[in-house]
Amino acid sequence: MRKLLLLTTVILVGLVFIARLFYLQVYNSDAYDIFEDTAIRKEYNYPKRGYVYDRNGKLLVANQPSYDVMVIPREVSPLDSIELEEFCSLLKITKEDYENKLSKAKNYSYRLPSPFVPQLSKKDYAVLQEKMRKFEGFYIQKRSLRSYQTNIGANVLGDLGEVNRRIIKRQPYYKLGDLIGKQGIELSYEDVLRGVKGIKFIQKDRHNKNIGPYKDGIFDTLPKPGKDITITIDSELQAYGELLMKHKRGGIVAIDPQTGEILAMVTGPSYNPNLLVGRERNKNFSRLFRDTINMPTFDRGLQAQYPPGSPFKVINALIGLQEEVVDVDDKFTCRMGYYYGSRRLTGCHHHRSPVDMNAGIAQSCNAYFVNVYRRIVDKYDDAGKGMNIWADHAKSFGLGNYLNNDLSVGRKGRIPDGNYYDGQYGDNRWGSTYIVSNAIGQGEVEATPIQLANMAAAIGNRGYYYTPHIIKNIEGDSIPKKFKTPNYTTIDKRHFEPVVQGMFDVFNKGTAQSLRVPGIEICGKTGTAENFVKIDSIKTQLTDHSIFVAFAPKDNPKIAIAVFVENGYWGSRFAGRMASLMIEKYIKGHITRTDLEDWILTHSLENEYKKPYSGEPFKINGETTLQVIDKNAVEVINGNQNFKD
């Protein structure tokens, strides 16, 4: 027994040590990751971020140097009152700010640098640089920021922001403090624009001093600069669209039908992209994102799903022809609406009757399209089957699903099919009369302005479209193939001509006669969509949305456009005017109808938007008067709108 005490103790201690080592080195130890190793300093060398040009080669986004004043609290020597005053005045801060910022930095770390005053202006930097030596513990770090060469296109260009921990976890390339595209093309072309940062691994000691490159620098890399890109946007047209959209809410999307290139992508209200750069970024960012009434960061051209209204009627005309349930010359009677038995399913406005397809489109007759739509749905015994066929046709125009393009945001819209109504009403417990609103682009149908512009492009091309996209050229690279292959609709080419003629007659003798542009053959379709909101949980109707969809010229179109103006009342009132101005601007390069332009610039819908929030009863549509604003209040500088803070 006496022999065994030490022996067993030795073995016991050995086992305990092995167990503890197993816990420390195997169980509790992650695979070695140099980025987690606090003994190795990682110094990043950031590449130049790619520039952005518009389709005409105009520089839109470049870079600018920015200077951050950094502080290492441990190395700060106390300043006497004269020095403190000088330092504060150089940095344009108060003495209280100085104390606050310093204690904030101390809270973070005594040894590590933290930003003291970020993003100095060039002028401040020049003055400060000379005197920096006097203030121990402070130094200036140079960074690169975006520099917008324009005040327009905030929704197109997007912005950069610091990565958060969630992004870092998903994409380990990014480290705390790195910038990443947050919206727009900065987001969708992040990988191209960003380049690849270079890295140096440096061995440091416990006093945080560098003692040499890690493993003689074999893992170090050089930065790869980001690529420049050219986008499809015509910045002049974009600027003009933004000007027209002032004092209104809505979206404009213009596409080149022959390529699918997006010429302009306007949302209103918008903001100056420069607001999201530099020292004021955080303040402006939260102000813009917290504005839940105007929602300036919500891209109404891409994200707003509206009932498309009458422009959708042309799709029903095309499906009717393709399914051979209607002929171009078939006429339908309209008695100020469509009657099922003695019940009026939908109203209409005053026009001559009966109407054939051409007049049905030109006059936007509701009754005509309810007839066509019912024939499509009721073609088979099973309304579900008819609805499915109808939905497949409609979806072939890029409606009811994501466009699968290169924009950072988008919505599916909605094209209901048989299953949808089986879910709503029960299997086979519904018929075509339940769902006639779809005939006139109301009811369950919803689309975004970009989908409607694409639809117009498909009609203008007589049966195909290129996926709308924003990339035109990447430096030293090609653009994705999917943007160069046409997508065909399910409608035969021969059926388009009569429908296109109908859309042309909308300008000749229909609802848009007042919007003709001399010398340009425009085909279009007006739309007016009823809409409702809940105010104190009571469903309340607001003034109708004004919608216009068009392409021009009639043959070999160069531009297809959709304009949506919230609560603008009837289609040609706001949206139609704006669409025709945009088309003229793009095709002619200048505006001949300055009175029309003046009308748009001097009429505001802002009072209309205040109504639901006023808490008082209000009138809508025809019972309201339009708000007129002083034209001089609208600044026009080279077609750019100037953002006033």
Add this chain to the structure above:
Amino acid sequence: MLRENHRGFKFDWITIVLFLLLVVFGYLNILSASHVGEITSYFDASQLYGKHLIFVGLTFVLIVLILSVEAKFYERFASVIYIIAMIALVGLFIFGKDVNGARSWYGIGSMTLQPSEFAKFATALAVAKFISDLETNMKTVKDQLKVTAIIVIPALLILLQNDAGSTIVYLAFFFVFYREGLQQVYLIIALSLIVLAVLGLKFGVLITAIIATLVLISVYFFKRKNKGSIFQYIIALIICIGFSYGVKLFYEHGLKPHQQNRISLWLRLEKDPVKLERMKKAEAYNLIQSEQAISSGGVSGKGFLQGTRTTGKFVPEQHTDYIFSTVGEEWGFLGTSLVVLTFVLLIIRILYLAEAQKSQFSRVYGYGVASILFVHFTINIGMVMGLIPTVGIPLPFFSYGGSGLWGFTILLFIFVKLDSNKINEW
């Protein structure tokens, strides 16, 4: 006998191989922990690793000397060697040199010598000599007191020189005494006192008293014969409470603040987060750094000379007391378990050989060697991994330092010599 003696090599080769393994591996880790920048020459005596290589070289000279001396010499001159070592320790008070607050070194030119490292084998010899004396009986209190005095003298001298860590090593001789006949009751008392001290500090005197009462009551009821009088139990309880209270008083008033904090960190006594944070930056700094270095090595380590924390000198005293953290970082779990295994095997081998000795002197000395190595090994590695409170003592054969390396080499090789001579005994 399992030993292969037929080739005429009479020294135990297993012990020597294990010893060489530790010395060579130790040198490699010192090289890693002490080099700054490029290694231009391994013999650069201005660098710690260069110096240590010289120490290692001299060690072999020392081994040859030890092994060539007649085995009987060590037994005969044990008392003289002990007295010389004690004089050397006393001499420190007059001629000694202060390093880091401890007066443990003689300065000879640029060299320093630490007599406490040599006092260990001297004490082991003296203890062996005393116990193996035919007139000594370890069961008598008189002889127990005498042998205790042999170890208390060096322990006290070293404590007075402010080297508390090296003092603790002398507790190792308890294993020797127990092997040589110390009564079982001492073992029970020793274990009880350790438990009482830890319980008292961690949970307070009141809870300790309750636990002690319950234990004593159950002992009283379960013991069939020799129950003894109830007063004995009451006195035992009073002693228990008194001891645990005394430990608490000593902890609060007798210890220096840094010692107090080390124990507080080990038992996790501090609840105030601000104070805890301050302690982590001061007393626990070494431990945290060393645990991180060990942990970062993973299974197979970062490779020889590739440890980033070792290269960056993140662990203070890494080449001396914290050398094991270098093994952990650069050689991983494979390296550290190899070191632990080597030590365990070496100690077991010595114990095995000691039990096989014919002379009691050799056996007691062998036990002394095993116990001293074991205590160093347990305290050093336990401390580096945070299992026991921080106590600054070196890892035998591994840590940087001439005195330490030589002290342990002499300690071990006297035994190797004694062992080789066992054939000639009788």
